[in-house]
Amino acid sequence: MKTVLITGCSSGYGLETARHFHAQGWHVIATMRTPRPELLPVDDRLQVLALDVTRPESIATALQTCGPLDALVNNAGIGLFGAFEATPMETVREIFETNTFGVMAMTQAVIPQFRARRAGVVVNVTSSATLAPMPLVAAYTASKTAIEGFTASLAHELGAFDVAVKLVEPGYAPSTRFTANGEDRMRGLIPQVYAPFAQRIYSALTQVAAVTLESDVAEAVWRAVNDATGQLHFPAGEDAAALAARR
Numbered sequence: 001m002k003t004v005l006i007t008g009c010s011s012g013y014g015l016e017t018a019r020h021f022h023a024q025g026w027h028v029i030a031t032m033r034t035p036r037p038e039l040l041p042v043d044d045r046l047q048v049l050a051l052d053v054t055r056p057e058s059i060a061t062a063l064q065t066c067g068p069l070d071a072l073v074n075n076a077g078i079g080l081f082g083a084f085e086a087t088p089m090e091t092v093r094e095i096f097e098t099n100t101f102g103v104m105a106m107t108q109a110v111i112p113q114f115r116a117r118r119a120g121v122v123v124n125v126t127s128s129a130t131l132a133p134m135p136l137v138a139a140y141t142a143s144k145t146a147i148e149g150f151t152a153s154l155a156h157e158l159g160a161f162d163v164a165v166k167l168v169e170p171g172y173a174p175s176t177r178f179t180a181n182g183e184d185r186m187r188g189l190i191p192q193v194y195a196p197f198a199q200r201i202y203s204a205l206t207q208v209a210a211v212t213l214e215s216d217v218a219e220a221v222w223r224a225v226n227d228a229t230g231q232l233h234f235p236a237g238e239d240a241a242a243l244a245a246r247r
């Protein structure tokens, strides 16, 4: 039986990806900053572990507990919507700690076992913001674009050891906790002078015809983990697929 470890499973894309891999017969290690086992079925093939990707000791403890892995899904991430001018550098660093350095730290922690076994897949969940730039998400886009370059380079480096590294690029999902989870961080980041412009962007977001569903991301991660063609990019969701097609 194959084993996957997924970060950020307390809601949204990560939770649905955990359910999907479990339904496909995998052993799933669903990690969360604050474990909530009640979110997932009680089953021998499902293990809920505490893991904060910004804390090295938390990463080490989780990996010691869970045993050998076949796949790592770096899904945990935090959002930021606001004018860059008004965004404290402390907040920019906070975004990078989770979205960029957290992904790198998790990946570095599993490479030795994957390289030694000459097998394994790392899937990094970025964003459709990397496919087509949009305003008021400059720092967030930077944190995810860094992972796009990181993954493309690492895919070559680890390909030499038969280890795969993939990108899943989800579109906009109003149904996850992404916006609610970022509310405190985003407060005050739209100064008055930006308000009319920001209002137009908010309105456009509420009128989008195509969005991404949690199941789109779970299925894209599944395809990425099982891919045997060498494909690097897996846009997820109707909106992300349309943006990818325009590139």
Ligand SMILES: NC(=O)c1ccc[n+]([C@@H]2O[C@H](COP(=O)([O-])OP(=O)(O)OC[C@H]3O[C@@H](n4cnc5c(N)ncnc54)[C@H](OP(=O)(O)O)[C@@H]3O)[C@@H](O)[C@H]2O)c1
Residues within 6 Å of the ligand: 007, 008, 009, 010, 011, 012, 013, 014, 032, 033, 034, 051, 052, 053, 054, 075, 076, 077, 078, 079, 098, 102, 125, 126, 127, 128, 129, 169, 170, 171, 172, 173, 174, 176, 177, 178, 179, 181
């Ligand atoms: N929703 C969108 O529109 C959208 C679009 C494109 C890409 N994405 C990306 O998709 C991924 C999942 O987002 P989502 O929409 O499912 O949002 P979500 O519902 O907010 O889920 C994000 C998950 O990440 C976890 N997390 C945050 N910081 C963490 C940390 N330091 N260590 C471990 N886990 C942490 C959260 O856990 P807590 O419950 O502990 O906070 C939560 O489980 C993210 O990487 C996000 O950037 C989202």
